[in-house]
Amino acid sequence: xxxxxxxxxxxxxxxxxxxxxxxxxAIVDLEQAPKNIQLSPQNTGTTKLQxxxxxIKPLSTAKPSKKQFNYExxxxxxxxxxxxxxxxxxxxxxxxxQLQERIAARADAGEDxxxxxxxxxxxxxxxxDYLEDINNFENKIGExxxxxxxxxxxxxxxxxxxxxxxxxxxxxxILSDTVKLLITKEE
Numbered sequence: 001x002x003x004x005x006x007x008x009x010x011x012x013x014x015x016x017x018x019x020x021x022x023x024x025x026a027i028v029d030l031e032q033a034p035k036n037i038q039l040s041p042q043n044t045g046t047t048k049l050q051x052x053x054x055x056i057k058p059l060s061t062a063k064p065s066k067k068q069f070n071y072e073x074x075x076x077x078x079x080x081x082x083x084x085x086x087x088x089x090x091x092x093x094x095x096x097x098q099l100q101e102r103i104a105a106r107a108d109a110g111e112d113x114x115x116x117x118x119x120x121x122x123x124x125x126x127x128x129d130y131l132e133d134i135n136n137f138e139n140k141i142g143e144x145x146x147x148x149x150x151x152x153x154x155x156x157x158x159x160x161x162x163x164x165x166x167x168x169x170x171x172x173x174i175l176s177d178t179v180k181l182l183i184t185k186e187e
Contacts, residue, residue: 071145078141082134085164089130092171096123099178106182116181123174130167136160 099120107113137160144150144157 074144074150081161085134085168088168092168092175095175096120099175102182116178119174119181120178123171126167126171130164133160133163133167137164
């Protein structure tokens with residue numbers, strides 16, 4: 001009885017890790033399997049097996065330089081920041097369009113919407129400022145990616161991002177005030 005438990009526990013101990021190991025020679029995807037196999041004779045009289053698969057690229061042992069790696073990270077990071085800012089701008093812009101339509105509909109119904117309309121018109125300046133500031137942000141990114149010393153340009157980039165965020169916050173405030181004016185008109 002004791003030997004049986006000991007034997008089973010040893011089998012489990014040694015065989016359990018083998019369950020999770022994937023054989024190195026197994027082909028996972030049949031599309032990655034070699035498509036053309038050719039035999040080519042060499043000058044020595046022997047034949048050499050060549051496997052031609054256009055999807056497989058030779059392994060490169062050269063690592064990217066630290067500078068190149070940093071530029072790739074900077075580019076990825078700035079793309080995330082830029083996408084976030086552009087998504088927020090699109091969101092606020094869509095809200096402003098909806099508010100314009102709502103103001104126009106209520107004005108057609110005979111309500112006095114001059115205060116709300118005037119408040120919403122204030123957003124146009126911030127829309128222009130946003131476009132200038134996002135262009136400035138993109139220019140700073142271009143300077144960083146081409147500069148030998150990107151660390152010196154980073155404070156300017158932070159200022160550019162802060163300017164874009166300030167424009168977006170001002171747009172949000174104007175939209176919020178416009179909604180408040182529309183709500184007070186309903187009551």
